[in-house]
Amino acid sequence: SETITESEEDVHICPLPVEHRGITVKQLKRLWNDVLYRCTQEGWKDPFEFHGDPSKADSRNQAYGKPLRPEVCNLFHVNHYIVSPSTVPDGVWLRNVQRKRYQRDKEIRQKSTGATGHVLKETEGSDVLVRVDRGKFGKPWWANDMGDISMGWWPCTTEETFAEPVRHCSFVERIARKPQKPIWFCSHWWGEPQLHFIKCCEEHAMLRKLSGDKASYWVCAYANRQHDLGAEIATDPADTSFRRAMDIACGVLLILDGAAKPFQRIWCCYELHTTVLQADKLMDIVTFHNGCPHLLSDGELPDENSWQQRRREMKFPIHLLTEGLRCRLEHGQATWKMDRVRILNSMAGRTMQLDDHSILEMLETHRHKYDRANDAMHARFAIAAWPQALKRGLVENFDEAKSGSLNLSRILASHQERKVVKLDFRNFEEMTDAAAKTLAAGLPTGVEDLELILGACPISDTGLRALAMKFGTGIKKLHLYLAACGSIGDEGILALARRLPQEMHTLNLVCSRCTRLTDESIEALAKKLPGGLEDLSLDFSHCTGITGAGLQTLSLHVPASLKRLCLQFKDCRSISTHDTKTFARRLPKGVHAFEGNLRGSGVGRSFSSLAELQAWADDTAPQEPR
DSSP states (O other): OOOSOOOTTSOOOOOOOGGGBOEEHHHHHHHHHHHHHHHHHTTOBOOOSBSSOTTSTTOBOTTTTOBOOGGGOBHHHHIIIIIHHHTOTTOEEEETOOSEEEOTTOEEEETTTTEEEEESSOEEESOEEEEEEESOOSOOTTOSSOTTEEETTEEOOOTTOEEEESSOOOHHHHHOSSOBOOSEEEEOOTTSBHHHHHHHHHHHHHHTTOOGGGSEEEOHHHHSOTTOHHHHSOSSGGGSHHHHHHHHSSEEEEEEOTTOGGGGBHHHHHHHHHHHTOTTOEEEEEEEETTEEEEEOSSOOTTOOHHHHHHHHTTSOHHHHHHHHHOOGGGOBOSSHHHHHHHHHHHTTOTTOTTOGGGGGOTTTTHHHHHHHHHHHHHHHHHHHHHHHHHHTOTTOOOGGGTTSOOHHHHHHHOTTOOEEEEEOTTOTTOOHHHHHHHHHHSOTTOOEEEEEOTTOOOOHHHHHHHHHTOOTTOOEEEEEOTTOTTOOHHHHHHHHHTOOTTOOEEEEEOTTOTTOOHHHHHHHHHHOOTTOOEEEEEOTTOTTOBHHHHHHHHHHOOTTOOEEEEEOTTOTBOOHHHHHHHHHHSOTTOOEEEEEOTTSSSOOEESSHHHHHHHHTTOSOOOOO
């Protein structure tokens, strides 16, 4: 199968702006072929003696020196064996080493970083040119110098030794031929197996219907120039390569490992903080669990309805949802302490005090400055978790290990700035009146776009009334799906009508097969329709208690502002041709789009356009049933 590395004779670098260094799924799969082949053929071993600072007692890596299998190789390993060596194709100069004779092809090692290479040119002096075979020559983040480089048994370094690449690039610049704009930005932990990471990106691209150049992801290890990270990571987090890439991507893909490590890393927390505060930025969440990827999508995916979305998301691991609900972004940790200081100050809005370490002692004092982003993220996870929680009886006690500490209703309600809430509970026998009241208590006061799908649930007028009472005055779009809710009658629809926000411009109400409804419901709705309504869709199919009188009443109260109207009165047998023609002639002149289905009524046909309805009403077109 195809691999991604090139021969030494074909060294290619394509200089690109850092924000245009996305890597495509195709390139990721070719990279995996490299890992699969080279790990086995070259006998890769875990090169890291310590996890982080070796001065800490628990930092020793128990897997150090043991053989690696491709399926467990993480980004640290891939960076060590593939990325770092391939991005300095002409080697590095080791400057200010001890003066001695360096023979061509002699091996050079740096123990602290695990880097190895071979002398490219025979040298006698204090500078030696080395071909990098593995790892990266440089000063470890915890050390003051490069003091552990040796040739054979002979130490080579001095206190002034440093590494200087002949030329260097990012991994994407090594394999690309043109700018590769990232469509998605990946927020993730380097310790996850690369196979899982790649499978998650592949699944995400497939579900999002991304292919070719559009299946492009910004991944820091492949986009940043690993031999010159200082040029990519500025003092102000808002000026870093990470932020520049996030700004041009349409969304952030959060990739969670089984332990939800990204919630513990400050750079990931910064990425989440930035994302959730941008209303136009999507955030998808994916994990590899039980042998396959599972995705929580921000909204419906292409060619997917809300029921399919809910079915897919019900498989997402519940323990990761718990971690997301518990995470506080300001608690993330960093390898470099100064990174955490600057990010915490940036998230708190202290842009003129980025290097002020006192922020570490004032997290509780500044808690309110982090709450806005935390509330937004928690609300996102609460919505994703609600269907699973309702099935398991956990809505008000989501974390049974810490009883009462995670109440989804309170969590969602606390994000008062949330503008969009969409939940699908169709066919949930657990969606009772009590569950509806709990859901109502969780609706944020600032919501503008509300979609609740409650079809075939045992909710009654009591539950619908509880929901309606919580409808905020700021709702602009309401989609309420109550099909086959047999316990809902006129009383519930009357309660709903009384609470319709007057600022609403879109109403989609589906009450098909709610057989207890009568003209009283239609009359109540008609008289309470908002004066600025532009888009109205009503579905009362199979509601045999609705007659032509209801349709006549509706025709008298259609707002003059209306532009689009969709009516579904299939099998409402008491609606006559006369009633429908009267309705058609009374429509406001502003209505330019119409759909209607009156099959099974006295009309016996459907209409796909306003012109078709008007021609029929004026008797200028044949009236055969369709």
